[in-house]
Amino acid sequence: MNRIILSITLVLCFAFSGGAYAQRSLSGMRGIQLTGGMVDGIYSSKNDNEAGYYFGVAMATYAKNGNKWVLGTEYMERYYPYRETRLPIAQFTAEGGYYYNFLTDPSKTVFLSLGGSALVGYETSNWGEKTLYDGSTLQHKDAFIYGGAITLEIETYLTDRVVLLLTGRERILWGNSTGHFHTQFGVGIKFIIN
Numbered sequence: 001m002n003r004i005i006l007s008i009t010l011v012l013c014f015a016f017s018g019g020a021y022a023q024r025s026l027s028g029m030r031g032i033q034l035t036g037g038m039v040d041g042i043y044s045s046k047n048d049n050e051a052g053y054y055f056g057v058a059m060a061t062y063a064k065n066g067n068k069w070v071l072g073t074e075y076m077e078r079y080y081p082y083r084e085t086r087l088p089i090a091q092f093t094a095e096g097g098y099y100y101n102f103l104t105d106p107s108k109t110v111f112l113s114l115g116g117s118a119l120v121g122y123e124t125s126n127w128g129e130k131t132l133y134d135g136s137t138l139q140h141k142d143a144f145i146y147g148g149a150i151t152l153e154i155e156t157y158l159t160d161r162v163v164l165l166l167t168g169r170e171r172i173l174w175g176n177s178t179g180h181f182h183t184q185f186g187v188g189i190k191f192i193i194n
Helices: 002-015
Strands: 030-039 052-062 069-084 087-105 110-125 144-158 160-173 179-194
Touching: 002 030, 030 069, 030 160, 052 087, 052 179, 069 179, 087 144, 110 160
Parallel strands: none
Antiparallel strands: 030 052, 030 179, 052 069, 069 087, 087 110, 110 144, 144 160, 160 179
Protein backbone atom coordinates (compact mmCIF):
# COMPACT_ATOMS: atom_id res chain seq x y z
CA MET A 1 0.00 0.00 0.00
CA ASN A 2 2.85 2.38 0.85
CA ARG A 3 4.42 1.72 -2.57
CA ILE A 4 1.17 2.67 -4.34
CA ILE A 5 0.84 5.91 -2.35
CA LEU A 6 4.50 6.73 -3.03
CA SER A 7 4.08 6.01 -6.75
CA ILE A 8 0.93 8.16 -6.99
CA THR A 9 2.68 10.97 -5.12
CA LEU A 10 5.67 10.88 -7.50
CA VAL A 11 3.43 10.81 -10.58
CA LEU A 12 1.44 13.79 -9.27
CA CYS A 13 4.65 15.70 -8.48
CA PHE A 14 5.88 15.28 -12.06
CA ALA A 15 2.46 15.96 -13.56
CA PHE A 16 2.08 19.27 -11.71
CA SER A 17 5.71 20.38 -11.82
CA GLY A 18 4.95 23.85 -13.24
CA GLY A 19 6.72 26.76 -11.57
CA ALA A 20 5.72 27.80 -8.10
CA TYR A 21 5.29 31.55 -7.88
CA ALA A 22 5.48 33.70 -4.82
CA GLN A 23 2.40 35.64 -3.90
CA ARG A 24 2.69 39.04 -5.56
CA SER A 25 0.63 42.23 -5.48
CA LEU A 26 -1.52 41.06 -2.61
CA SER A 27 -3.84 43.45 -0.83
CA GLY A 28 -1.90 45.35 1.83
CA MET A 29 1.58 44.84 0.34
CA ARG A 30 3.68 48.00 0.15
CA GLY A 31 6.60 49.12 -1.92
CA ILE A 32 8.88 52.14 -2.15
CA GLN A 33 9.49 53.22 -5.72
CA LEU A 34 12.10 55.51 -7.24
CA THR A 35 11.43 56.86 -10.73
CA GLY A 36 13.17 59.17 -13.18
CA GLY A 37 13.08 60.13 -16.81
CA MET A 38 12.61 62.77 -19.48
CA VAL A 39 10.03 65.56 -19.81
CA ASP A 40 8.70 66.89 -23.14
CA GLY A 41 11.29 65.14 -25.28
CA ILE A 42 14.84 63.86 -24.97
CA TYR A 43 17.01 65.94 -22.64
CA SER A 44 20.39 67.21 -23.83
CA SER A 45 22.69 70.01 -22.67
CA LYS A 46 22.32 72.04 -25.90
CA ASN A 47 21.08 75.59 -25.34
CA ASP A 48 18.20 75.21 -27.82
CA ASN A 49 16.85 72.07 -26.14
CA GLU A 50 13.51 72.62 -24.34
CA ALA A 51 13.23 69.19 -22.75
CA GLY A 52 13.93 68.43 -19.13
CA TYR A 53 14.04 65.65 -16.59
CA TYR A 54 12.22 64.47 -13.49
CA PHE A 55 12.71 62.16 -10.54
CA GLY A 56 10.41 61.07 -7.77
CA VAL A 57 9.88 58.83 -4.79
CA ALA A 58 6.56 57.24 -3.80
CA MET A 59 4.92 54.64 -1.59
CA ALA A 60 2.66 52.16 -3.38
CA THR A 61 0.09 50.18 -1.38
CA TYR A 62 -1.62 47.34 -3.22
CA ALA A 63 -5.39 46.88 -3.12
CA LYS A 64 -7.36 43.95 -4.58
CA ASN A 65 -6.54 42.43 -8.00
CA GLY A 66 -3.14 44.13 -8.34
CA ASN A 67 -4.63 47.64 -8.19
CA LYS A 68 -2.74 50.11 -6.01
CA TRP A 69 -2.76 53.46 -4.24
CA VAL A 70 0.28 55.67 -4.78
CA LEU A 71 1.41 58.60 -2.59
CA GLY A 72 4.61 60.42 -3.45
CA THR A 73 6.62 63.49 -4.35
CA GLU A 74 8.25 64.53 -7.60
CA TYR A 75 10.74 67.10 -8.84
CA MET A 76 10.57 68.20 -12.48
CA GLU A 77 12.85 70.64 -14.29
CA ARG A 78 12.20 71.84 -17.84
CA TYR A 79 14.13 74.39 -19.85
CA TYR A 80 13.14 77.32 -22.07
CA PRO A 81 15.76 78.65 -24.53
CA TYR A 82 16.64 82.33 -24.16
CA ARG A 83 19.27 83.79 -26.50
CA GLU A 84 22.48 81.81 -25.85
CA THR A 85 21.32 80.19 -22.63
CA ARG A 86 18.36 78.30 -21.14
CA LEU A 87 16.03 79.26 -18.30
CA PRO A 88 15.01 76.52 -15.87
CA ILE A 89 11.41 76.04 -14.75
CA ALA A 90 11.24 73.75 -11.70
CA GLN A 91 8.14 72.11 -10.22
CA PHE A 92 7.90 70.43 -6.82
CA THR A 93 4.71 68.36 -6.55
CA ALA A 94 2.98 65.95 -4.20
CA GLU A 95 0.83 63.18 -5.70
CA GLY A 96 -1.97 60.93 -4.58
CA GLY A 97 -3.58 58.50 -6.99
CA TYR A 98 -5.09 55.14 -7.83
CA TYR A 99 -3.73 52.72 -10.45
CA TYR A 100 -6.03 50.14 -12.03
CA ASN A 101 -4.39 46.88 -13.14
CA PHE A 102 -6.08 45.90 -16.40
CA LEU A 103 -3.69 43.26 -17.74
CA THR A 104 -1.36 40.70 -16.17
CA ASP A 105 0.18 37.38 -17.12
CA PRO A 106 -0.77 34.13 -15.32
CA SER A 107 2.52 34.00 -13.38
CA LYS A 108 1.97 37.55 -12.05
CA THR A 109 5.32 38.71 -13.37
CA VAL A 110 4.18 41.55 -15.65
CA PHE A 111 1.40 44.04 -14.82
CA LEU A 112 -0.04 46.78 -17.03
CA SER A 113 -1.82 49.56 -15.11
CA LEU A 114 -3.61 52.81 -15.87
CA GLY A 115 -3.50 55.44 -13.15
CA GLY A 116 -5.09 58.75 -12.30
CA SER A 117 -3.52 61.11 -9.78
CA ALA A 118 -4.15 64.49 -8.17
CA LEU A 119 -1.14 66.83 -8.01
CA VAL A 120 -0.41 69.94 -5.94
CA GLY A 121 2.83 71.82 -5.64
CA TYR A 122 4.95 74.85 -6.40
CA GLU A 123 6.59 76.12 -9.58
CA THR A 124 9.56 78.49 -9.76
CA SER A 125 10.96 80.18 -12.87
CA ASN A 126 14.73 80.73 -13.06
CA TRP A 127 14.94 79.99 -9.31
CA GLY A 128 13.20 83.26 -8.46
CA GLU A 129 15.66 85.52 -10.32
CA LYS A 130 13.50 87.90 -12.35
CA THR A 131 16.34 90.02 -13.75
CA LEU A 132 18.27 88.12 -16.42
CA TYR A 133 21.97 88.42 -17.27
CA ASP A 134 21.28 90.93 -20.07
CA GLY A 135 19.05 93.20 -17.96
CA SER A 136 15.73 91.80 -19.22
CA THR A 137 12.95 91.08 -16.75
CA LEU A 138 11.34 87.65 -16.62
CA GLN A 139 7.53 87.93 -16.63
CA HIS A 140 6.78 84.38 -15.40
CA LYS A 141 5.85 84.32 -11.74
CA ASP A 142 6.48 81.66 -9.15
CA ALA A 143 3.16 80.05 -8.26
CA PHE A 144 1.31 77.30 -6.46
CA ILE A 145 0.12 74.73 -8.98
CA TYR A 146 -2.61 72.08 -8.99
CA GLY A 147 -4.01 69.52 -11.37
CA GLY A 148 -3.64 65.87 -12.20
CA ALA A 149 -1.83 63.21 -14.16
CA ILE A 150 -2.76 60.17 -16.25
CA THR A 151 -0.18 57.37 -16.18
CA LEU A 152 0.35 54.16 -18.13
CA GLU A 153 2.71 51.89 -16.20
CA ILE A 154 4.30 48.50 -16.83
CA GLU A 155 5.62 46.60 -13.81
CA THR A 156 7.78 43.52 -14.17
CA TYR A 157 9.10 41.54 -11.24
CA LEU A 158 12.86 40.96 -11.36
CA THR A 159 12.68 39.08 -8.04
CA ASP A 160 9.88 38.67 -5.53
CA ARG A 161 10.92 41.94 -3.84
CA VAL A 162 12.36 44.03 -6.71
CA VAL A 163 10.16 45.41 -9.51
CA LEU A 164 11.19 47.25 -12.69
CA LEU A 165 8.85 50.07 -13.76
CA LEU A 166 8.34 51.66 -17.20
CA THR A 167 6.07 54.70 -17.24
CA GLY A 168 4.45 57.10 -19.66
CA ARG A 169 2.55 60.01 -18.20
CA GLU A 170 0.76 63.24 -19.06
CA ARG A 171 0.68 65.96 -16.39
CA ILE A 172 -2.02 68.66 -16.57
CA LEU A 173 -1.42 71.59 -14.20
CA TRP A 174 -3.03 75.00 -13.66
CA GLY A 175 -2.02 78.06 -11.67
CA ASN A 176 1.22 78.59 -13.58
CA SER A 177 2.20 80.74 -16.56
CA THR A 178 4.61 78.33 -18.27
CA GLY A 179 2.30 75.75 -19.85
CA HIS A 180 -0.31 73.32 -18.64
CA PHE A 181 0.67 70.01 -20.30
CA HIS A 182 3.90 68.06 -19.81
CA THR A 183 4.61 64.57 -21.18
CA GLN A 184 6.91 62.33 -19.15
CA PHE A 185 8.43 58.95 -19.87
CA GLY A 186 10.85 57.10 -17.68
CA VAL A 187 11.97 54.09 -15.71
CA GLY A 188 11.97 53.20 -12.06
CA ILE A 189 12.54 50.53 -9.50
CA LYS A 190 10.27 49.44 -6.68
CA PHE A 191 11.33 47.61 -3.53
CA ILE A 192 8.59 45.57 -1.83
CA ILE A 193 8.96 46.17 1.90
CA ASN A 194 6.22 43.88 3.31
